[in-house]
Amino acid sequence: xxxxxxxxxxxxxxxxxxxxxxxxxxxxxxxxxxxxxxxxxxxxxxxxxxxxxxxxxxxxxxxxxxxxxxxxxxxxxxxxxxxxxxxxxxxxxxxxxxxxxxxxxxxxxxxxxxxxxxxxxxxxxxxxxxxxxxxxxxxxxxxxxxxxxxxxxxxxxxxxxxxxxxxxxxxxxxx
Amino acid sequence: xxxxxxxxxxxxxxxxxxxxxxxxxxxxxxxxxxxxxxxxxxxxxxxxxxxxxxxxxxxxxxxxxxxxxxxxxxxxxxxxxxxxxxxxxxxxxxxxxxxxxxxxxxxxxxxxxxxxxxxxxxxxxxxxxxxxxxxxxxxxxxxxxxxxxxxxxxxxxxxxxxxxxxxxxxxxxxxxxxxxxxxxxxxxxxxxxxxxxxxxxxxxxxxxxxxxxxxxxxxxxxxxxxxxxxxxxxxxxxxxxxxxxxxxxxxxxxxxxxxxxxxxxxxxxxxxxxxxxxxxxxxxxxxxxxxxxxxxxxxxxxxxxxxxxxxxxxxxxxxxxxxxxxxxxxxxxxxxxxxxxxxxxxxxxxxxxxxxxxxxxxxxxxxxxxxxxxxxxxxxxxxxxxxxxxxxxxxxxxxxxxxxxxxxxxxxxxxxxxxxxxxxxxxxxxxxxxxxxxxxxxxxxxxxxxxxxxxxxxxxxxxxxxxxxxxxxxxxxxxxxxxxxxxxxxxxxxxxxxxxxxxxxxxxxxxxxxxxxxxxxxxxxxxxxxxxxxxxxxxxxxxxxxxxxxxxxxxxxxxxxxxxxxxxxxxxxxxxxxxxxxxxxxxxxxxxxxxxxxxxxxxxxxxxxxxx
Numbered sequence: 180x181x182x183x184x185x186x187x188x189x190x191x192x193x194x195x196x197x198x199x200x201x202x203x204x205x206x207x208x209x210x211x212x213x214x215x216x217x218x219x220x221x222x223x224x225x226x227x228x229x230x231x232x233x234x235x236x237x238x239x240x241x242x243x244x245x246x247x248x249x250x251x252x253x254x255x256x257x258x259x260x261x262x263x264x265x266x267x268x269x270x271x272x273x274x275x276x277x278x279x280x281x282x283x284x285x286x287x288x289x290x291x292x293x294x295x296x297x298x299x300x301x302x303x304x305x306x307x308x309x310x311x312x313x314x315x316x317x318x319x320x321x322x323x324x325x326x327x328x329x330x331x332x333x334x335x336x337x338x339x340x341x342x343x344x345x346x347x348x349x350x351x352x353x354x
Numbered sequence: 355x356x357x358x359x360x361x362x363x364x365x366x367x368x369x370x371x372x373x374x375x376x377x378x379x380x381x382x383x384x385x386x387x388x389x390x391x392x393x394x395x396x397x398x399x400x401x402x403x404x405x406x407x408x409x410x411x412x413x414x415x416x417x418x419x420x421x422x423x424x425x426x427x428x429x430x431x432x433x434x435x436x437x438x439x440x441x442x443x444x445x446x447x448x449x450x451x452x453x454x455x456x457x458x459x460x461x462x463x464x465x466x467x468x469x470x471x472x473x474x475x476x477x478x479x480x481x482x483x484x485x486x487x488x489x490x491x492x493x494x495x496x497x498x499x500x501x502x503x504x505x506x507x508x509x510x511x512x513x514x515x516x517x518x519x520x521x522x523x524x525x526x527x528x529x530x531x532x533x534x535x536x537x538x539x540x541x542x543x544x545x546x547x548x549x550x551x552x553x554x555x556x557x558x559x560x561x562x563x564x565x566x567x568x569x570x571x572x573x574x575x576x577x578x579x580x581x582x583x584x585x586x587x588x589x590x591x592x593x594x595x596x597x598x599x600x601x602x603x604x605x606x607x608x609x610x611x612x613x614x615x616x617x618x619x620x621x622x623x624x625x626x627x628x629x630x631x632x633x634x635x636x637x638x639x640x641x642x643x644x645x646x647x648x649x650x651x652x653x654x655x656x657x658x659x660x661x662x663x664x665x666x667x668x669x670x671x672x673x674x675x676x677x678x679x680x681x682x683x684x685x686x687x688x689x690x691x692x693x694x695x696x697x698x699x700x701x702x703x704x705x706x707x708x709x710x711x712x713x714x715x716x717x718x719x720x721x722x723x724x725x726x727x728x729x730x731x732x733x734x735x736x737x738x739x740x741x742x743x744x745x746x747x748x749x750x751x752x753x754x755x756x757x758x759x760x761x762x763x764x765x766x767x768x769x770x771x772x773x774x775x776x777x778x779x780x781x782x783x784x785x786x787x788x789x790x791x792x793x794x795x796x797x798x799x800x801x802x803x804x805x806x807x808x809x810x811x812x813x814x815x816x817x818x819x820x821x822x823x824x825x826x827x828x829x830x831x832x833x834x835x836x837x838x839x840x841x842x843x844x845x846x847x848x849x850x851x852x853x854x855x856x857x858x859x860x861x862x863x864x865x866x867x868x869x870x871x872x873x874x875x876x877x878x879x880x881x882x883x884x885x886x887x888x889x890x891x892x893x894x895x896x897x898x899x900x901x902x903x904x905x906x907x908x909x910x911x912x913x914x915x916x917x918x919x920x921x922x923x924x925x926x927x928x929x930x931x932x933x934x935x936x937x938x939x940x941x942x943x944x945x946x947x948x949x950x951x952x953x954x955x956x957x958x959x960x961x962x963x964x965x966x
Contacts, residue, residue: 208794255717266522267517
């Protein structure tokens with residue numbers, strides 16, 4: 180169960196992953212990186228069987244200090260990750276679907292098929308709404324949901340809960 | 355009207371009309387067609403370029419010096435405001451260069467931005483920017499120049515923040531505006547000085563009138579303006595941040611045209627600057643510092659566009675150095691050469707970034723010469739031109755600048771810094787070629803590489819031809835205004851080449867072959883210093899707002915609360931009346947004797963009033 184505090188295991192894994200990422204940032208080619216990554220893995224594996232938590236915590240502290248000293252000043256960030264060059268680039272094009280309701284009839288007339296189908300989808304949404312909410316209430320955990328994951332439709336012929344939000348979500352890269 | 359003069363003026367009006375027509379016609383209510391940019395905008399700029407060649411050839415053929423066309427807007431007792439167009443070799447050479455580069459960039463942008471829903475608006479912004487830029491370069495008075503100056507600044511803001519959903523883009527756009535505004539203070543100060551002292555904003559009148567005055571104050575104002583617009587040290591952080599905008603914006607605005615507006619202003623006002631030795635020395639030292647500092651920053655950065663941005667800033671520093679050497683024509687030559695190869699570098703980077711699925715980090719590039727031969731070749735040509743490879747475009751201007759600097763008897767410190775910057779240019783250029791084009795592939799195994807599209811290749815080819823031939827064409831046809839030093843020791847003559855080769859060797863030594871072990875970096879502290887841009891943005895972007903906040907709080911707290919409310923206002927009334935209240939209360943304590951005394955005193959007063 181997730182909580183506000185990290186376990187020692189999580190802290191070690193996080194240190195290992197960020198060390199690998201910064202090692203990758205320092206390396207000019209994969210050969211160098213692979214060599215240093217194997218050396219780093221060996222250093223972590225040497226202390227993997229440590230049972231004394233005091234000593235383990237001290238090793239973790241030393242590792243974090245070594246990481247802080249040797250970190251890369253501009254580590255590699257994936258383009259679509261937070262801080263990356265393409266992060267949130269297309270957010271300005273992600274218009275919510277309710278804007279379509281405010282189109283002028285002359286604009287809607289340019290896409291008659293889409294809007295006639297949309298009217299059918301809206302009726303379907305009204306019809307399935309109660310069933311979606313009932314399913315969510317029945318399957319809700321005590322204390323509220325832990326993740327944003329939604330359950331699938333359990334009964335044949337039903338639609339999955341909150342299908343409208345998913346089906347009408349904006350495209351990843353805008354229109 | 356003299357026939358060539360009328361041709362020059364008419365050509366410029368045709369150019370403005372060609373560029374403004376797509377913008378004006380797009381303002382009608384009917385939506386533009388999806389391929390409006392390809393069918394209307396690109397042909398307009400292409401036609402404008404060919405039209406701009408006519409006045410240039412006429413100018414060169416006739417051996418003209420300068421043509422000025424003036425329309426009077428407003429005449430008062432002491433001041434005239436005119437629309438004044440100046441056709442000298444600066445404006446007549448820069449206009450075709452800018453239009454040629456813009457034509458290539460717009461053709462590239464039809465491919466680069468084809469999946470953007472607002473592509474038409476993007477092209478409209480670029481056209482408005484281009485119109486403002488041409489207004490700036492053809493201006494014969496500071497008022498008109500200021501209109502173009504502000505126009506390019508506003509369009510820069512709108513284009514940097516194009517992807518407005520991204521917080522970093524909005525921050526970068528705001529940064530550009532604020533830094534440019536700091537520079538604008540200098541320009542406005544200079545304009546105010548000229549209006550009050552010279553009674554005119556016309557450049558000819560200013561140059562004649564300032565004979566009798568000390569020109570250092572307006573010269574310093576102009577240098578501050580140029581430092582803001584051309585990203586000199588102190589006002590430089592906005593330029594690498596401006597890479598948040600789309601690559602066509604970086605190629606057009608932040609390498610070829612807008613950033614050189616500051617240097618262009620100093621070139622235009624060079625007759626005024628040369629009367630102030632302090633201003634020239636300041637230009638020399640500021641330019642040298644900028645060139646070296648930004649070249650250092652480019653050594654350790656890994657974002658392809660940011661490295662090219664730093665190289666732009668370094669070259670702008672070199673142009674400022676040339677102004678400091680009192681060689682405005684040489685600075686202008688470097689502006690023209692730089693426009694070609696820097697725009698090509700940015701377009702190559704855009705092609706590479708798009709081909710690698712949006713990857714901008716050179717640590718994830720490599721070995722693309724087989725997959726993108728045209729892009730790799732043009733990238734190599736542009737980088738070599740940047741380093742000053744003999745007989746490419748950059749050589750003609752850069753070599754001449756280094757020679758002029760080496761043979762002048764000016765500041766040795768500035769010369770040393772410039773030479774170091776030249777060496778570092780070779781270092782980061784070699785680093786770029788190695789990590790981007792050569793070496794082993796470090797990116798994704800499958801990339802959407804697409805170089806078959808002529809909209810990608812044709813602009814690169816055009817700019818490559820420009821990077822190879824422009825230097826020769828311009829230097830053969832333009833007579834230098836100042837005689838260059840023709841004889842010098844061989845060591846001085848070969849200085850530029852020597853430092854470039856030195857830089858190349860240093861780069862080859864730094865780029866370790868595979869198998870090198872245990873080295874994060876040879877120099878951790880300098881590496882961190884240059885990676886963080888000398889901690890300049892970190893300090894300034896926090897110190898300035900914090901100071902403003904502190905002053906604001908002090909003003910609100912001390913001035914309003916403490917002063918007005920407590921010392922002067924309501925509380926002061928209470929404080930002033932307290933002694934009287936206390937005295938009166940002490941007096942009236944219910945004693946009969948006190949009452950009798952007061953009664954007798956009042957009686958005496960009344961009697962005295964009656965008697966007298």
